[in-house]
Amino acid sequence: MRLGGRVILDHVDLQVHPGEVVTLIGPNGAGKTTLVRAVLGLVRPSHGEVRRRPGLRIGYMPQRLTVDATLPLTVRRFLALWRPTTAARIEAALAEAGVTHVADSPVQSVSGGEMQRVLLARALLGDPDLLVLDEPDQAVDVHGQAELFSRIEALRRSRGCGVLLVSHDLHTVMARTDRVLCLNRHVCCHGSPEDVSRHPEYHALFGRHAADLAVYVHRHDHAHAGDGTVVPGEGGDCCHG
C-alpha cells in the first residue's frame, strides 16, 4: 500500500472470522488507520486485495466525530440519518449501546464516552456482520474503556459478529481479544495476545515495560496456522474472554 509515494503498508495479511475479535496494535504511523480504511473500502490498496464475504455488512465506529455546532441535531436524529430506519429500531440500538438517556440531547453536547456509545449504536443500526472500531479507547478514561470493551464483548456474543479493533496499546484490550496483529508498516508479529506480548518484535516496539503491563493468563487451547488463522486445538474448553 502506497500513499503519496511512501510505502505505508507492506505484506499485510489480515482475516477476521465471524464471532472473532481481532486487534490491530502498533505505534503511531504504523499504518493501522490505513489498513482499517482499506478494509472499509475508503482507500484502494495499490497492490493486493480486500476480499469480503458477499453481502457483508460493516458497522464502522470512527475514533471521533465532531458535528458542526451550527447543525441542530439530536442524538436520535443523528442515528436516523444513515439509512431508512424506524423509531423502534433506533430505540433498541440506543438501549443496546446504553445511551438512551441522551437520545434527545444535541449531538454536540454529549461527553466523549457517550459519543463513543452513540457511534456504537449507529454502527449497530446497520445490523453489522463485522464491527470495525478505530481506537475506541482514545476518548474515554480507564473506567469508560472497561465498560465499552465489555459491551463490545457482549455484542460479539449476542450477535455473533466479527470485530476488528484498532488500539495503540495492547494491555487495555488484551483480555477481550482473540487474536492480535502487531503492525509497524508490516506485520511484526501476530497470534494470541499472550504470544504477541512475549514476542521480541513487540518488545522492540513497545519497550520493556510492556511486558509488565500485560498481565494476562491465557490457556493456550488452539494452534495458529501460518497466516494467523485460529485453528481449534484438541480438547480443552475455550477460555477466551
Added chain:
Amino acid sequence: MDDFILRALAAGCGIALLAGPLGSFVVWRRMAYFGDTLAHSALLGVALGFILGTNPMVGVIGVCVALALALVGLQRHRALASDTVLGILSHSSLSLGLVALAFLETLRVDLVAYLFGDILSVTPTDLAWIYGGGAVALAGLILLWRRLLAVTVDEDLARVEGMPVEALRLAFMLLIALVIAAAMKIVGILLITSLLIIPAAAARRFARTPEIMAVLASVIGMAAVLGGLFASMTWDLPGGPSVVVAAAALFMLSAVVPARN
C-alpha cells in the same frame, strides 16, 4: 400597487424560500466562501450567454457547474489550501467576466445591475426562471435531504454506508449554481452569498432540528425581502443592498432575542 413592485416581491420571496434550506446547508458545510466563488464566476456566465446568444441564466449555470467541477478536481490535489484555491478562482473568474463583458463592445451591459442586483426590473420571464428553477432545486433538495445531511455530518461514515458521496457533493453544488443563477437579478452576484447565509445564521439559535432551521431561514429571508423592498420604495434606496441590510438587521435582532431553550 404597481406590477413591477409585485414582481419584485414575488421574485424576492421565491429566492428567499429557496435560499433558506440551501443556505442552511452552506452554513452547516462551511461553504460560504465556496458560494461566493461560484457567485463571482456568474458574471463570466453572463458574458458567455451574450456571446453564445442564449439566455444569460443558461451561461451562468454552465459556468458555475464547470467551476464546481474544477474545484472538486483542484481540491483533490491538495497542493494548495482550499481557501487559496477558492480565492484564486473567485477573483480571476470575476475579473475574467469583467474583461469578457468589456470585449462585447456592441453591447451596453448594466454592470451595476449584475453586481448589485436590480430587483425592480424583474420581468415576467425572470419570474418564470426563478419559480421554475426554484421548484426543480427545491424538489432535488427534498429528495436528497437525508443523504445530504449524512454527508454533511461525516463523509467517511456516509461512504462506508454506501452513499455516493462525490455525486451528492456535486448535486449540492449544482443546486447552489441554480440558486445563484436565479438570485443574480435580485441582489446581484456580489451579494448572493449573504442571502444564503445570513437568514440561516439568524435561524440557528431558534431551531432544534435541521428542518426547523431551514424553514425559519426561509421565513427570515422573506421578511428581509419585504423589509428591504419597503425601505427601498420609501427612501428610494438600491433594492438588493436594502434587502441585505434588512437581513443583517434581523440577524442582529436574532442574536439578542432570548431563545426558547
